Amino acid sequence: MSARHTPVRLADVQDEDCPTREVLDRVGDKWSVLVIVLLGERTHRFSELHRAIDGISQRMLTLTVRALERDGLVSRTVHASVPPRVDYRLTDLGRSLLAPLEALNAWAVEHRGDIQAARDEHDRRSG
């Protein structure tokens, strides 16, 4: 992965179908990453996701998993039982997204102090 260097090109980001824009539109929302990370650990049923993600509404969880399913990142399995049971898990495609997300996470962990310091300093000067 580190052998070839794939720089972000100017032409890419200006284009409206810029790949980075696409992925950010997909996971840059409020809940998608949380769902992906949870499903990266193991399969979850709907109610498990609902309980695990603090503050999400049933509506938004539905919309989020539906969008992820539409994009082929998550698969949905309905078990014909009483009471009904629906399992969600990552597809191979979804699992492949975990690596770049972890890279972002690693950056955040490493630099969150720097950001906080810069912000504190900025706010101190600006009042």
Add this chain to the structure above:
Amino acid sequence: MSARHTPVRLADVQDEDCPTREVLDRVGDKWSVLVIVLLGERTHRFSELHRAIDGISQRMLTLTVRALERDGLVSRTVHASVPPRVDYRLTDLGRSLLAPLEALNAWAVEHRGDIQAARDEHDRRSG
């Protein structure tokens, strides 16, 4: 970078000060990544960014660079000249973010076809 593995932990994502959430809140908006990538190539003045980023309003460009500056990712240099000139460039912190963004970009480039295919297939079934 690939030596140590930094998995995204469940405890992280549920916490409201989850590092990944933080960074997504920062660059997950409509314009921040575009500005960062452009400044990753070279210093830009305000009007250059404005022209380079198709569709951004003056107001949103101002808000975006201000937020990035506040977080220490971008530095702003005012030249006392007539007409006035303001240069924006990445800080070291901002430059360090380019790598994970490129990882995300690489993923997007590699898998955009898969996503499109999944979406087409899904829409075909759903009508």
Add this chain to the structure above:
DNA sequence: CCGTATCCCAGCTGATACTG
């Protein structure tokens, strides 16, 4: 249990006009 349907509001964003 797993959703869908409806209503509604906050805030993000663009458009426009104005200023140092």
Add this chain to the structure above:
DNA sequence: CAGTATCAGCTGGGATACGG
């Protein structure tokens, strides 16, 4: 040139109620 100020529209997302 590089912003700031103000207004208005749209959309994301929560609350609630209902259905399979």
